[in-house]
Amino acid sequence: MSDATGKDFVAVVASDQRKAPVRVAFVTRRTSAQVKSQDEEVIQAFPEVLFRAAIAVQLLAIVLVLISLFFNAPLEGLADPSHTPNPAKAPWYFLGLQELLHYFPPVVAGVLVPTLVVLALIVIPYFNINVEAEGLFLKDRKRRLQIFWVSSGVLCLFLLLFDVIVALVPTVMTVALMAVAAYTPANTSSNFRRSLAGKPLSFWVMSWFLFELVVLTAVGTFFRGPGWSWVLPWRS
Amino acid sequence: MSVRVSKYFDALTETRAWRSVFRGGSGSSTLHRSMAIQQNIFLHLLSTKVRKRMISLNTTWYLGTLTLGTFGILVITGILLMLYYHPSAPQAYADTKDLQFVVSSGQFLRNLHRWSAHAMVFLVFAHMFRVFYRGAYRAPREFNWVIGVVLLLLTLLLSYTGYLLPWDQLAYWAITVGSNIASAVPVVGDRVRFLMLGGHFVNANALLRFYVLHCMVLPIAALFFVAIHFWRIRKDGGLYAHQKDAASVSNCDSGRPQL
Numbered sequence: 001m002s003d004a005t006g007k008d009f010v011a012v013v014a015s016d017q018r019k020a021p022v023r024v025a026f027v028t029r030r031t032s033a034q035v036k037s038q039d040e041e042v043i044q045a046f047p048e049v050l051f052r053a054a055i056a057v058q059l060l061a062i063v064l065v066l067i068s069l070f071f072n073a074p075l076e077g078l079a080d081p082s083h084t085p086n087p088a089k090a091p092w093y094f095l096g097l098q099e100l101l102h103y104f105p106p107v108v109a110g111v112l113v114p115t116l117v118v119l120a121l122i123v124i125p126y127f128n129i130n131v132e133a134e135g136l137f138l139k140d141r142k143r144r145l146q147i148f149w150v151s152s153g154v155l156c157l158f159l160l161l162f163d164v165i166v167a168l169v170p171t172v173m174t175v176a177l178m179a180v181a182a183y184t185p186a187n188t189s190s191n192f193r194r195s196l197a198g199k200p201l202s203f204w205v206m207s208w209f210l211f212e213l214v215v216l217t218a219v220g221t222f223f224r225g226p227g228w229s230w231v232l233p234w235r236s
Numbered sequence: 237m238s239v240r241v242s243k244y245f246d247a248l249t250e251t252r253a254w255r256s257v258f259r260g261g262s263g264s265s266t267l268h269r270s271m272a273i274q275q276n277i278f279l280h281l282l283s284t285k286v287r288k289r290m291i292s293l294n295t296t297w298y299l300g301t302l303t304l305g306t307f308g309i310l311v312i313t314g315i316l317l318m319l320y321y322h323p324s325a326p327q328a329y330a331d332t333k334d335l336q337f338v339v340s341s342g343q344f345l346r347n348l349h350r351w352s353a354h355a356m357v358f359l360v361f362a363h364m365f366r367v368f369y370r371g372a373y374r375a376p377r378e379f380n381w382v383i384g385v386v387l388l389l390l391t392l393l394l395s396y397t398g399y400l401l402p403w404d405q406l407a408y409w410a411i412t413v414g415s416n417i418a419s420a421v422p423v424v425g426d427r428v429r430f431l432m433l434g435g436h437f438v439n440a441n442a443l444l445r446f447y448v449l450h451c452m453v454l455p456i457a458a459l460f461f462v463a464i465h466f467w468r469i470r471k472d473g474g475l476y477a478h479q480k481d482a483a484s485v486s487n488c489d490s491g492r493p494q495l
Contacts, residue, residue, distance in 0.1 A: 040287050075406075080408070093392060122385050
């Protein structure tokens, strides 16, 4: 249209609007309009989503009922303040902290660490570093590699100094995976390495937390016996 | 037979009494199905429409739904357990023994409550990591993530307070270990511990306090935050869908109107 008249646009308005309702969009040459297409297929929450949710909950209930039929909840003797069992263990989800309590003073393992973890979880979405979705070593590579090696070295030394081998193992695992990511060539044929190289810093920090959580909890639950000594669960 | 039943059910849904309760009426049109959600005080926390790819299992693994499911099981079994339980020492232990050996299905009830509690703690953690790895905490869903962290803490507290209630050696010393950590808090530690236990060590006062927290305060708080959590999903634009292909964003930078 613009070629014929020399204008950017021609607005056409039909005289009989009941017959031909026309929407007119005035877009000047310099404007760029980004339109997000809304062609995603949607379904009704009722019944399609709710029924699926109900089935999921029913399957869960069946699994839990079966477990409850075959495994009894533990019940020991009456509470006795004068008789301390050895070891006295907290519920399993706190055994990671109890494991740390074995190495660090209570104010560090029992107060500082959980407080920092909760604060770190809360602030995750409010820091740009967590919203960034680019591979950690893809940008500003040289400086980031330096920071990575120095900080992971300091952390490993710190854990070694306090003899916290249990927390050191997941740390070394994370560092090793990060090193694989850092030295992945751009033309790698391995899908696994390419996906590792594309992971942002937030992914690595959270994965380190997950590794620590799983390993510390598992060790505290299964591998600790009298006096918090190392035991093997299959030899009791 | 089933045709006749459904005919009676349809007739029932047309009665004045039924319509006074369920204003949306019954029907299978999109409008009726939307109204089934909108016109219900509990369901209106949810969106009426959901992106189709969000219901596939490997998107969310249904972890949030399953967590709510365990919470439901815990409320039901918890209320039934309360019928047989006195929060006093050492009666609490005798009641727990009675549940195992005297009450019909008491053992099953207690098993289901305990294993569901463990499952809920596990599912809450799994849900958190799943949400993180999908990047679903990003704006505009930041605050719902924070509510999720609050719910994680409430879940841990619920499980922890419930741990004491059987009043056996396992319960007593687990709570002693945990409450000793509270006294490590600088300056206010011992006061916090005293407030928590109602004394200087775990005793009958602590049992009563944990019972009130476990059966009243924490479940109501959890329900409150669960309601906000679900409502915020709708308000923040539905379940997070990852925008993968750039093709879904059409660019109109041609300088011409596209009518």
